[in-house]
Structures are given as structure tokens and as C-alpha cells.
Amino acid sequence: MSVTLPTAAADPHPAEWWRGAVIYQVYPRSFADTNGDGVGDLPGVTARLDHIASLGVDGVWLSPFFTSPMKDFGYDVADYCDVDPVFGTLADFDALIARAHALGLKIIIDLVFAHTSDQHAWFAESRRSRTGDKADWYVWADAKPDGSPPSNWQSVFAGPAWTWDARRGQYYMHNFLPEQPQLNLHRAEVQDALLDAARFWLQRGVDGFRLDAINFAMHDPALTDNPPLPPGGKRTRPFDFQDKLHNQSQPGIVHFLMRLRALTDSHGRAFTVAEVVGDRADAEMKAFTAGHDRLNSAYGFLYLYAPALRAALVRQGVAAWDGCAGQGWPSWTCSNHDAPRAVSRWAEGRDPRAFAEMAMLLLMTLRGNAFIYQGEELALPQGEVPFERLVDPEAIANWPQTLGRDGARTPMPWRADEPFAGFSTTEPWLPLDPRHRPLALDRQEQDPASMLHATRRLVALRKTRPALARGEMRLLDSAGEVLCFERSLNGERLLCVFNLGHDAAPWTRPSGFSVVEQVNIGSASPGQLPPMAGLVLAPEDARG
Structure with missing residues (x-):
């Protein structure tokens, strides 16, 4: 094999901390429980920040901890500017920020801007009257003459994307659960309120935002029916039968993101990364990150939903994000709270520990930001959760065709020989998989050949080799x-x-x-x- 490497280019962005960063995702419910209620909390995250810092990562992404009825476990927000009591208090969050910054870690939080909880005060006011101040803050529409929903749009979690509300005598839209009504971001007042929420957290010291399902943030006001997709492909929900042209992916989203970028730039250039899922993810990620006045980065589900890791898959991602002029900066992740753990999807009968180390090295060598999901540093397999312990609404609704997200959210194992592996002193909200106990942190700390030590070594490689972090x-x-x-x-x-x-x-x-x-x-x-x-x-x- 003959290899000639070209002359390396100069670094055009030497001062951007986030470019090429390694970011560790924490799902707070499952990270560490300090008050013995079986649910992880913010003090638990703070207590374990030393572990995260020991990996050598640059920052922490926290999944939602806002006030919520927890129908979708925090992704149904009832108050954007407060902490749900199950996770702690605003003072606990401030303590977390202070400790993270003392350790040199940035903190990135989730913003769920496409929808709220139906328990949010905005929705309570909106559903009260068709003429109130917030009457059109959500997506409302009259029934068709026969009483059926206004369009054929389907929700991700199965069933129509419309629910009848007798108080207003109209349907309201929801791309996910009925308890997650769709915000109407076509209204400037709604955008202003969401930007105020972002400003609240910037002023408390956060270093950036991950934007949940942001390509769902706007709809076609004409309520045009979605066309059907051609036959073929796996279909487990009505949502899978449609080409989602009109209930998401609207051009106006970009203008809102430009407003958000102006806000984050005014607060020390805080980092912004979009989650984008769907058939047009590549094009949308590029639209959301193009130039210098939109988001800093975006990630899709190229690896998250891939059933196998193949060379062609990696080539596909590299080709899509080749660094051409005007193109944004990608982020990559192999596992997160929404997808089965990579080692279980990809090992295919091979040694999972060995496979996990190779996958980690690959992640550390890709061009873009690297996201590590909690437990990947331990090579945790997907947790097994029996049907009677499932809590994920999608898994319950579509069992067994959609196994859901619970298996990726089982508790972190900290100490192998303690009850519940040191996650809590009581039965956790999801069961601990017995296979995770021997992979606990304390066991791996004592083994120089463990995945934990390998992760530290491979993250350090990326940090000490600028070509891996930011190079072409x-x-x-x-x-x-x-x-x-x-x-x-x-x-x-x-x-x-x-x-x-x-x-x-x-x-x-x-x-x-x-x-x-x-x-x-x-x-x-x-x-x-x-x-x-x-x-x-x-x-x-x-x-x-």
C-alpha cells in the first residue's frame, strides 16, 4: 500500500473550544441518585463530575431536568426556567455549574423547543379561549366537516398527530405524545418567549445548548396532507408510511435558529448543536449550520440507528460532511438515550469489549465533535428490561416491534458489590441489568486493560493530536x-x-x-x- 499525505492545512478556527470537542452525555434520571428515591438527580451528577473529568472530555450535555409531568421523561417541559423537584433545585443546578467549571468542563443543556407539556401554563391559557393572548401559541385547527382531524399527519409515537379538545372545540397538533402539544413557532411572540428561556440559562452560566428534534419545530400553516412513501422498508407505526413534508422541515426554522445564534454569540459564543432525525437529515443539518450565523453543529442518526457498523456507512458520513466552503461542522455519536447501545447493535457475536474499543477509536478519529453516552466508557451492552418494567410510551404502544428506549436508559453501575451497583439505595426507576454489575466503574478502575482506561487513553489521543480534533x-x-x-x-x-x-x-x-x-x-x-x-x-x- 502506497500512501502520500498532502501538506497539512493551517487551523482556521484555533480559538473555538467546541470545534472537535469530546462531549459526554448524561441522562440525569439514570446517572446517580443521592436522595434514595430511585431516580438520578443533579446532586448525583455533581458528585460524579470528577469521573467525567477523568475521561478527559471537554464538556457535559445534560438531558432535560426542567419541571415536567414526565410523560416523556423530561422532554415534555412544563416550565423552561426551573428544575423539576425529582432532580433537585435551581441551587443544585448552580452548584453543578460551579463544580463543572472548576474542573474545566463546559455544560450544555437540552432545549425542547418544538413542543411543551400540556401542563405548561402557556398551553393552559391557549386552550382556554380562541381569543386570548396565547390563543395561537400552539397549533390549533378546526375539524373537517365530517369531524375528522384537519390533516392526515401522524405522530411519532403512533396514531394521528391531532387530539380533539372540547374546551376550544378544535384539534391541537402534537408530533409526539398527545401530552406534548406543538408550539406555533410561526408566531414571533413564541420565538421571543423561547429565546427568553435560553437567555435565562445563559445567565446562569451554561456554555451551550443541544436542540431536541429541532426540525419538528414548524409546520405547514396550510395543513397540507403528507403524501405516502413508496412501498418498502420497515414500518411499525403509521408515521412510517408518510413522507413528512408538511408537519416538519419547514424553511422558517432557519430564521429562528439565526435569532438563537445571535443570542448565543452575545453570551460568549455559547455552543449550539441540533438533533435532526428523518429522511432529509443531511440536507437539514447542512441548512441549520451553513455559514456563520446559524448553529455551530448538528448531528443525525446515521450511526444511532444503524444495525451494523460497516465501512460504507462511515464513507457515507465522510462524503456528506467533506468540509467544502460554507458547510457547517458535524457532530457524531454512536449511542444516546434514544437508541440501543452501539456495542449491542454492532458486535454481531464478536468480543464486545474489543469491539467497543475499536468503535471508540473510530469515533475519536472522525472529523467533527464526538459525543460519548454515559456507559460507553464501560462498554455497557443494551440493558434488558422486561415488558412489565417498561416505562417508555413508544415501547409500550408498539411492543414488541419497537423495543423502545428503556434499555439504553438503565442505571449507571458505579460499585459492583453494592445494592443496585451504587446507583441508588433503593429500587431504581428502571431495573439494573445483571450483566452491567461486573462492568461497574470500581471494577474497571482496578483493571488497567479495561474499557474505562482505554477510553481515557483514546480521548487523550484526540486531545493531544490537533489533526484528529480539528483537521481535514x-x-x-x-x-x-x-x-x-x-x-x-x-x-x-x-x-x-x-x-x-x-x-x-x-x-x-x-x-x-x-x-x-x-x-x-x-x-x-x-x-x-x-x-x-x-x-x-x-x-x-x-x-x-
């Missing part, structure tokens, strides 16, 4: 499941090679290169790259 990326020719690419920046050039397949593949280390990092190489035969192997190489005249 170029795919190189390779065959089958062997993936080769180069990263370059400011004179640093690195060659990254992976075998994502199940079998050894032909490959010979090019002359003039030395190993910077390697995983799962073992006693490889000459001319062979073992399965699940990963290598980072540098030209021998540029070792450092």
Missing part, C-alpha cells in the same frame, strides 16, 4: 471492510486504518510510518489486518 479528513482507497483515511492540520499528518469486518483482511503497513495508537492488533500475521483492528499512524519524520 480525506478518504483513501481501500477494499471491503477495511477503512483508510488521513487527518491533517498545521503540518501534522495522520493515517487511520480500521478493519470493521469479521475476518482478517489483506493489509500491509506502509513504509515510513510508525504507530501512534493501535487496538486489537494482537499477534497479527504479516500482511494481515485482524478483525476489529484499529491503527493511527504518523510519518516517521513527524513523530511526536
Whole structure:
């Protein structure tokens, strides 16, 4: 194999802390419980920030902790500017911010701006009258002459995206649960109120926002029916049968995001990242992040929903985000609170520990920001949750076709020999998977060969190699499941090679290169790259 790396480009963005950052996601309900109610809380996060800092990451993304009736476990917000009592108080949040900043960690919080809870004061006022001050803060519409819903739109969680409200004598829209009514972001007053909520948290010291399902934030005011999708593909919900042209993905979303970016730039250039899911995710992510006046970054579900990790999948992501002029900056994540854990989806009968280490090295070498979900540093498999313990409304509604999100949200195991693995002193809100106990943090701390120590090493590699964090990326020719690419920046050039397949593949280390990092190489035969192997190489005249 002959490899020629081009002259590395200069870093055009040396002062942006978030560009190339590694961010650790905390799902607070399942992280650490300090008051013995079986639910994780903000003091639990604060108590475990030292662990997060020890990984070498740059920041923490907190899933919602706002006041909520918890129909969708915090993604149904009843008050954007307060902490739900199950998680603690505003004083607890302030203490978390102070401790995180003392450790050098940034704090990013979730903003759920497409909808609220039906218990939000805004919705209570909106449903009271068709003529009140907030009458049109949500999406209301009259029934068709036969009493049926105003359009054929379907909700993500099954069933129509419309619910009848007898008080107003109208339907209201909800892309998710009926308890999550859709905000009408076409109204400037609604946008203003949401920006005020963002300003509230910026003034409390947060360093950025993750925007939940932001491509659902606006609808077609004409309520045009969605067309059907062509036959084919897996369909477990009515939502899967439609091309979602009109209940989401509206062009006006970009203008709202520009307003949000102006606000975050006025508060020390706080970081913004969009979650975008759907058939048009690539185009929407690029629209939301193009230029210098929109969001800083976006991520989709390329890896989150992929049933297998293949070289073609990685090439697809690299090709979509090639760094051309005017293009935004991507973020990547393999697991989160909404998707089954990557090691369970991707190991395919192979050693899960070895696979987890290769996947972590791959994540650390991709161009973009890297998000690590709690438990990935321990190589946790997807938790097994029996039907009678399910709480996820989507899983319950569509069982067993949609297994839902509970298995990715089971409690973090901290101490193997304690009740509930040290997460709580009482039965947790979701059961602890017995397979997680031997993977607990305390066990892995004592094992230098553990995934925990590997994660620290691989994050440190990215932090000490600017080409991995912020450099250009170029795919190189390779065959089958062997993936080769180069990263370059400011004179640093690195060659990254992976075998994502199940079998050894032909490959010979090019002359003039030395190993910077390697995983799962073992006693490889000459001319062979073992399965699940990963290598980072540098030209021998540029070792450092």
C-alpha cells in the first residue's frame, strides 16, 4: 500500500473550544441518585463530575431536568426556567455549574423547543379561549366537516398527530405524545418567549445548548396532507408510511435558529448543536449550520440507528460532511438515550469489549465533535428490561416491534458489590441489568486493560493530536471492510486504518510510518489486518 499525505492545512478556527470537542452525555434520571428515591438527580451528577473529568472530555450535555409531568421523561417541559423537584433545585443546578467549571468542563443543556407539556401554563391559557393572548401559541385547527382531524399527519409515537379538545372545540397538533402539544413557532411572540428561556440559562452560566428534534419545530400553516412513501422498508407505526413534508422541515426554522445564534454569540459564543432525525437529515443539518450565523453543529442518526457498523456507512458520513466552503461542522455519536447501545447493535457475536474499543477509536478519529453516552466508557451492552418494567410510551404502544428506549436508559453501575451497583439505595426507576454489575466503574478502575482506561487513553489521543480534533479528513482507497483515511492540520499528518469486518483482511503497513495508537492488533500475521483492528499512524519524520 502506497500512501502520500498532502501538506497539512493551517487551523482556521484555533480559538473555538467546541470545534472537535469530546462531549459526554448524561441522562440525569439514570446517572446517580443521592436522595434514595430511585431516580438520578443533579446532586448525583455533581458528585460524579470528577469521573467525567477523568475521561478527559471537554464538556457535559445534560438531558432535560426542567419541571415536567414526565410523560416523556423530561422532554415534555412544563416550565423552561426551573428544575423539576425529582432532580433537585435551581441551587443544585448552580452548584453543578460551579463544580463543572472548576474542573474545566463546559455544560450544555437540552432545549425542547418544538413542543411543551400540556401542563405548561402557556398551553393552559391557549386552550382556554380562541381569543386570548396565547390563543395561537400552539397549533390549533378546526375539524373537517365530517369531524375528522384537519390533516392526515401522524405522530411519532403512533396514531394521528391531532387530539380533539372540547374546551376550544378544535384539534391541537402534537408530533409526539398527545401530552406534548406543538408550539406555533410561526408566531414571533413564541420565538421571543423561547429565546427568553435560553437567555435565562445563559445567565446562569451554561456554555451551550443541544436542540431536541429541532426540525419538528414548524409546520405547514396550510395543513397540507403528507403524501405516502413508496412501498418498502420497515414500518411499525403509521408515521412510517408518510413522507413528512408538511408537519416538519419547514424553511422558517432557519430564521429562528439565526435569532438563537445571535443570542448565543452575545453570551460568549455559547455552543449550539441540533438533533435532526428523518429522511432529509443531511440536507437539514447542512441548512441549520451553513455559514456563520446559524448553529455551530448538528448531528443525525446515521450511526444511532444503524444495525451494523460497516465501512460504507462511515464513507457515507465522510462524503456528506467533506468540509467544502460554507458547510457547517458535524457532530457524531454512536449511542444516546434514544437508541440501543452501539456495542449491542454492532458486535454481531464478536468480543464486545474489543469491539467497543475499536468503535471508540473510530469515533475519536472522525472529523467533527464526538459525543460519548454515559456507559460507553464501560462498554455497557443494551440493558434488558422486561415488558412489565417498561416505562417508555413508544415501547409500550408498539411492543414488541419497537423495543423502545428503556434499555439504553438503565442505571449507571458505579460499585459492583453494592445494592443496585451504587446507583441508588433503593429500587431504581428502571431495573439494573445483571450483566452491567461486573462492568461497574470500581471494577474497571482496578483493571488497567479495561474499557474505562482505554477510553481515557483514546480521548487523550484526540486531545493531544490537533489533526484528529480539528483537521481535514480525506478518504483513501481501500477494499471491503477495511477503512483508510488521513487527518491533517498545521503540518501534522495522520493515517487511520480500521478493519470493521469479521475476518482478517489483506493489509500491509506502509513504509515510513510508525504507530501512534493501535487496538486489537494482537499477534497479527504479516500482511494481515485482524478483525476489529484499529491503527493511527504518523510519518516517521513527524513523530511526536
